[in-house]
Amino acid sequence: MPSDNHSRRPSARSLIDRFGYPHLLAGTLVLVTATILLGVAAKATGSGLACEANWPQCDAGPFNLLPANLPSFYEWFHRFVAMFAGFAIIGSAVAAWRSPTVDKRVTALVVLGMVLTPIQVVLGWQTVTQYTMDILSWHFWTAVLIFGLFVVATVLVWENRLGPRHVTGALALGAVSVPFHVLFSPPVITDVTEYSPTVQMVQYGVTLAVVAAAIVAPMVGRRRLENDRLSSYLTGTGVFAIVVVFLGRRTGMTLDPMIDSLYLGTAGLLFVAFIAGIVLTKRAS
Known part of the structure; x- marks a missing residue:
């Protein structure tokens, strides 16, 4: 038994x-x-x-x-x-x-x-x-x-565990990542040094950080901030970030100065958009 x-x-x-x-x-x-x-x-x-x-x-x-x-x-x-x-x-x-x-x-x-x-x-x-x-x-x-x-x-x-501070954190991650994404991009880094394997690893690491920030900020913001205009702004910033990532990838595959200029200009605007998003989120929360 x-x-x-x-x-x-x-x-x-x-x-x-x-x-x-x-x-x-x-x-x-x-x-x-x-x-x-x-x-x-x-x-x-x-x-x-x-x-x-x-x-x-x-x-x-x-x-x-x-x-x-x-x-x-x-x-x-x-x-x-x-x-x-x-x-x-x-x-x-x-x-x-x-x-x-x-x-x-x-x-x-x-x-x-x-x-x-x-x-x-x-x-x-x-x-x-x-x-x-x-x-x-x-x-x-x-x-x-x-x-x-x-x-x-x-x-x-x-x-359920994410709130307004995580929106701010995601936007801050994006704002910090964008300058490094530009700094280690082929149009900029090749004026200083070679586009080495280490440089490429860093750039693609911050690329994933920008993509993550572009996803997390609008998703959490839509649920936690209850501000339709701010949610739309964060969504637009996220879409714009993906465009910048795409252009950044193209700079490493082409030698077109127009693509390089377009990438640098849009990256600068994205940095400003991330900073503005942080300010707007802090006000809203």
């Missing part, structure tokens, strides 16, 4: 039960961010065609699964982290789909991210086997789209 102690023994709980879905989603966002920045490092160091252009294998160790040199390590480590990010994306989507407590909007966002993940994997494979600028661009923007989807989903699951 089974003992009462055995029947009362707690069963193993899932990670969702232990840490909660918001933490799972936040962790997935961190992995997605790390994957993007490691991809930038691989591209900036010219490691995209390392591993002897093998995929998913590399160029050393059993079955050529390990890197043989430093360039191969950059590419291999990018793939290694991307694998865990992919598992986290799938896990987040499955957990949201199966949980009745997760907002349906969140479920739709993370499931879309899961659908885009194999497309991103195929694009990553194509960057190794072909490495054309068009494929590289699609690979980057698909990654940014997945990043944006998970930022939106993360804000939705944490929205």
Whole structure:
């Protein structure tokens, strides 16, 4: 006859039960961010065609699964982290789909991210086997789209804990990031030094910060500030920020002085818009 102690023994709980879905989603966002920045490092160091252009294998160790040199390590480590990010994306989507407590909007966002993940994997494979600028661009923007989807989903699951100060914080993050985005952009940094891998890592890091600020500020502001005009302003600033990010990306791919001038002008206006948003938010709250 089974003992009462055995029947009362707690069963193993899932990670969702232990840490909660918001933490799972936040962790997935961190992995997605790390994957993007490691991809930038691989591209900036010219490691995209390392591993002897093998995929998913590399160029050393059993079955050529390990890197043989430093360039191969950059590419291999990018793939290694991307694998865990992919598992986290799938896990987040499955957990949201199966949980009745997760907002349906969140479920739709993370499931879309899961659908885009194999497309991103195929694009990553194509960057190794072909490495054309068009494929590289699609690979980057698909990654940014997945990043944006998970930022939106993360804000939705944490929205009850976010308030006006988080709107101000997001706008401040954007205001701080824009000057660095310009400073480390090809039209500016090449007048001082080379557009090195470290410089590219920093610029793309602040690029993701600008994108995050453009999403968080209007989403939280619409819910917490209860000011339609200010909400519209924050939304417009967010859209404008995406335009600046797009132009900033173009400056690294073209040698068109008109694109460079347009980027620098719009970046300056975006900085002013972020600062004005901080002032308006503080007044409204």
